[in-house]
Amino acid sequence: MSINNNFLKQKIKNLVLDQSESAVVEEKTILKETLEKMIFFKIGMACVVNKNNILVGVITDGDLRRKLLTNQKPWSALLNDDAVDHCKKKPITIRENDSLKKTIDIFRKKKVWDLPVLDKKGKLLGIIHLQNILNIMMKNN
Amino acid sequence: MKQKIIKVGSGKIKKVLIGKQNPLVFIGGPCAIESKDHAFYMAKKIEKICKSLKMPWIYKSCYDKDCRSSLSSFHGVGIDEGLKILEGVRNEFGVPIVSDFSDPSDADLTGKVCDLIQVPAYLCRQTSILRAASLTKKPIHLKKGQFMSPWNMKNSVRKIEEFKNHNILLTDRGTFFGYNMLVNDMRNFSIMAETGYPVCFDATHSIQLPTSMGNISGGQREFIPSLVRAAVSCGVNALFMEVHNDPKNALSDANTVLDIKYLKLILSQAKELHIKRLELQRKYGEDNVHKQ
Numbered sequence: 001m002s003i004n005n006n007f008l009k010q011k012i013k014n015l016v017l018d019q020s021e022s023a024v025v026e027e028k029t030i031l032k033e034t035l036e037k038m039i040f041f042k043i044g045m046a047c048v049v050n051k052n053n054i055l056v057g058v059i060t061d062g063d064l065r066r067k068l069l070t071n072q073k074p075w076s077a078l079l080n081d082d083a084v085d086h087c088k089k090k091p092i093t094i095r096e097n098d099s100l101k102k103t104i105d106i107f108r109k110k111k112v113w114d115l116p117v118l119d120k121k122g123k124l125l126g127i128i129h130l131q132n133i134l135n136i137m138m139k140n141n
Numbered sequence: 142m143k144q145k146i147i148k149v150g151s152g153k154i155k156k157v158l159i160g161k162q163n164p165l166v167f168i169g170g171p172c173a174i175e176s177k178d179h180a181f182y183m184a185k186k187i188e189k190i191c192k193s194l195k196m197p198w199i200y201k202s203c204y205d206k207d208c209r210s211s212l213s214s215f216h217g218v219g220i221d222e223g224l225k226i227l228e229g230v231r232n233e234f235g236v237p238i239v240s241d242f243s244d245p246s247d248a249d250l251t252g253k254v255c256d257l258i259q260v261p262a263y264l265c266r267q268t269s270i271l272r273a274a275s276l277t278k279k280p281i282h283l284k285k286g287q288f289m290s291p292w293n294m295k296n297s298v299r300k301i302e303e304f305k306n307h308n309i310l311l312t313d314r315g316t317f318f319g320y321n322m323l324v325n326d327m328r329n330f331s332i333m334a335e336t337g338y339p340v341c342f343d344a345t346h347s348i349q350l351p352t353s354m355g356n357i358s359g360g361q362r363e364f365i366p367s368l369v370r371a372a373v374s375c376g377v378n379a380l381f382m383e384v385h386n387d388p389k390n391a392l393s394d395a396n397t398v399l400d401i402k403y404l405k406l407i408l409s410q411a412k413e414l415h416i417k418r419l420e421l422q423r424k425y426g427e428d429n430v431h432k433q
Contacts, residue, residue, distance in 0.1 A: 059305075076290060076292070080293060081292075
């Protein structure tokens with residue numbers, strides 16, 4: 001299967017899963033509700049935003065795996081913590097006008113399959129998800 | 142987490158600041174209002190002690206003891222007479238007043254007299270009570286239920302904040318340890334302080350043995366002084382103790398209320414420890430042991 005250049009040049013904003021299709025929570029959403037959203041959308045990353053919809057950080061399945069091994073407090077206390085206390089600040093992001101090629105390059109180099117997508121003002125638009133890209137690729141072929 | 146200071150008292154009443162570097166505050170009085178004369182008598186005694194120690198204080202007493210185990214136990218003088226007496230104490234001594242309520246319909250009247258409105262521990266997660274307390278627009282004294290974990294108190298705090306009240310004092314009064322037994326988990330103060338609000342230790346209810354004597358509660362007063370020292374060392378901003386001149390004949394909580402003859406001794410140590418703790422904080426900085 002070959003991928004043509006035009007396909008790779010298209011802008012990410014045309015492929016983004018918007019906030020109604022991805023796990024987006026506010027800073028003071030508790031971890032339990034954050035996990036529920038990730039489970040509901042079947043996505044291994046939740047975006048934590050402030051009241052102005054600016055991305056504060058992300059919580060990923062990987063973060064949660066590491067938490068399994070390092071957490072010392074009772075689980076009931078951990079689940080009641082605010083998402084913001086457990087998110088990774090300054091995560092890797094992609095801009096809406098970046099290309100699909102750039103996105104795939106980041107996926108490969110950083111070994112991730114979800115990225116938050118920001119608009120020109122730095123606000124969260126949604127996420128780009130590897131599964132989603134694969135589906136589009138298969139459709140086009 | 143940025144720590145908040147709450148201000149209790151308004152108008153001619155002496156304002157009391159609770160939190161951060163402010164002096165340790167004493168909140169106390171007889172558990173229940175027994176009569177006008179007794180309320181004034183107790184207020185005078187406490188005032189004398191707190192004045193001599195230069196310790197800010199808030200007078201506490203209740204008009205309705207709704208959580209008694211037995212119907213035959215003293216239930217209180219009632220809201221009308223009780224609030225009249227509390228208002229009298231407030232005006233006579235110029236001291237802020239705290240009292241609780243157990244029915245949302247009593248909140249408004251209680252808030253009109255009291256400077257600090259108390260949510261009873263057993264009702265600390267009842268939305269209707271928290272809403273009613275918030276709507277008084279007075280600072281809220283929120284007691285941690287004996288059945289609650291300290292981290293779950295954040296849920297009650299969030300409810301109060303949703304109701305637009307951002308002045309909360311969180312108090313630990315012990316945690317159930319099996320039946321008829323309470324213990325104090327000294328981690329509770331740090332955990333509840335993570336909400337950003339000041340924290341308080343209720344020493345006299347902490348030593349209670351709930352309903353351990355059939356249909357009334359027992360208590361082990363001998364532990365009050367050491368628990369007070371421990372709590373102050375752990376960083377509380379206020380101390381709560383119910384006091385009485387004749388505990389044996391107190392109409393409420395006779396087995397836990399502290400004989401006022403011991404109050405000065407306990408508060409003196411608490412004050413010194415509080416000052417020392419603030420000194421240590423200035424000298425060595427905030428606790429910053431790495432959290433996993």
